[in-house]
Amino acid sequence: MKIKNIYIPPGYIVVALILVSILAGSLLLSDNNSEQDTQPPTLTVISKNFTMYQGEQKQISIEFSDNTNVTEATLFYRKETDVNWQSTSILSKSYTLTVSSDETKNYHYYVTINDKAENGPIGDPSTDGSRFYIITVLKNSNSDDGENIQRAVFVEEGTATWCSNCPEAAEAIHNAYEKQDTSFYYVSMVEDENQKANDRLENAYNILGYPTVYLDGGYEVLIGSQNIIDNFDSTLNKASNRPASSIKLTLRSEWNETREELTNTIYINNFEDSTYTGTIKLYVTEIKSQWSDVNGDPYHFSFLDYGLHQEISISSGENKSISKDWNPSEKGFNVVKENLWVVAVLFNDEKQTGYSNPTEQNKEFDAYYVDATTASRVTEGTLPPTIGLKTPKPFYHYIRGNEAKNKLLSTTYVIGKMTIDSNVESDLAVEKVIFQITGKRNNFSAEITQPPYEYIWDQRSFGKYTITATVIDEQGRSNSDSIENVWAFIL
Numbered sequence: 001m002k003i004k005n006i007y008i009p010p011g012y013i014v015v016a017l018i019l020v021s022i023l024a025g026s027l028l029l030s031d032n033n034s035e036q037d038t039q040p041p042t043l044t045v046i047s048k049n050f051t052m053y054q055g056e057q058k059q060i061s062i063e064f065s066d067n068t069n070v071t072e073a074t075l076f077y078r079k080e081t082d083v084n085w086q087s088t089s090i091l092s093k094s095y096t097l098t099v100s101s102d103e104t105k106n107y108h109y110y111v112t113i114n115d116k117a118e119n120g121p122i123g124d125p126s127t128d129g130s131r132f133y134i135i136t137v138l139k140n141s142n143s144d145d146g147e148n149i150q151r152a153v154f155v156e157e158g159t160a161t162w163c164s165n166c167p168e169a170a171e172a173i174h175n176a177y178e179k180q181d182t183s184f185y186y187v188s189m190v191e192d193e194n195q196k197a198n199d200r201l202e203n204a205y206n207i208l209g210y211p212t213v214y215l216d217g218g219y220e221v222l223i224g225s226q227n228i229i230d231n232f233d234s235t236l237n238k239a240s241n242r243p244a245s246s247i248k249l250t251l252r253s254e255w256n257e258t259r260e261e262l263t264n265t266i267y268i269n270n271f272e273d274s275t276y277t278g279t280i281k282l283y284v285t286e287i288k289s290q291w292s293d294v295n296g297d298p299y300h301f302s303f304l305d306y307g308l309h310q311e312i313s314i315s316s317g318e319n320k321s322i323s324k325d326w327n328p329s330e331k332g333f334n335v336v337k338e339n340l341w342v343v344a345v346l347f348n349d350e351k352q353t354g355y356s357n358p359t360e361q362n363k364e365f366d367a368y369y370v371d372a373t374t375a376s377r378v379t380e381g382t383l384p385p386t387i388g389l390k391t392p393k394p395f396y397h398y399i400r401g402n403e404a405k406n407k408l409l410s411t412t413y414v415i416g417k418m419t420i421d422s423n424v425e426s427d428l429a430v431e432k433v434i435f436q437i438t439g440k441r442n443n444f445s446a447e448i449t450q451p452p453y454e455y456i457w458d459q460r461s462f463g464k465y466t467i468t469a470t471v472i473d474e475q476g477r478s479n480s481d482s483i484e485n486v487w488a489f490i491l
Contacts, residue, residue: 055101155186218354218367282307292388338381385426417458
């Protein structure tokens, strides 16, 4: 069979060669671009820690992006008692988790993604499960009807480290708390150690003086140490018997060792016949405070920070849960998890008129009464040691060791030798107490390993000094107290 020659015009050959060159160049450029993709994808888990009831479905939601495209997105999850992780694709950016009606265990989960160039994997909160988010599973019980809710009163104690009358009031409040003849929780708002405590007292309550106690958001106010000692119990009982909305709070506080942060979850049940609106606050406190009062005694339940501050609206008969992480290091606090105590408080949104000087009805403020409160200790265990300087005290003077309160000068001064005394409290054995006296001209220090933990300051000293006392227990946990601007004249 003879094949005829086919004539192709030269112009067509040129066009074909150009098309082939363009195609080859495009493929080469595509390969080069693929090889040059060094930008990793980004991943954010939207849902983070959350809660759900038995028999409920909820979505785990994520967001991701990449300069080309994400090719892998994997959700890893397990029950808290399981060793192995289950996995499933979450390229759709969401996954619906179903909890059985009889489930009693919480869930853990984390997410990883990768792109075509394998610039990952990228994980949130980790790529290997060493860190994870927590899904808290709450028992689905309809046994509550709201009629048997035992409401506790919430007490905010306005105090300061320089206040000479405050310790007596604090003792009366704490004694009542330990007896619990009337159910209540309280927090110590130390105005000169914590700016948010100061803001609450000065701006929200328009405080007149210290000590002042605010019950249930300003429903009752007591000012002055003797007034608090004489009338706290009766005023507490009055606040306990006032009408309040039928709302139940349940609080769960969990410490994550890996992330070294606290996850607080608050469950709110509305037994009212209508929608409830208000503000939920979580007061993160220390059971035994790192701060000491003027007598060197540590505060109880001293306020550190708000773990949550959020307006809420909850329908009649609705159960709602809110979860929020609190990272102490990000907030500038060095804490011991066994020492953390969280108080959940629900303030209603109806504004009342309160007075920080109720006798004269002045120092007016907007009061939002408390309808529900509860509290939770983060974890059991021994408390850290505390130390407070008993002498010298702020705004006192010492002449050859004799103590008296200054009436004219707002400073502390020492004439002649004196004993620096401390109050040490520790669940574990004390390894040592270190005293440091620091001045512009000279410094002194000493380590004391046996009680009494005191130091005789008799070295030649002249000028302004800072005195610091530090306690260290057998586990290496420490705490310090100091006083600045101590003027000394010791010859």
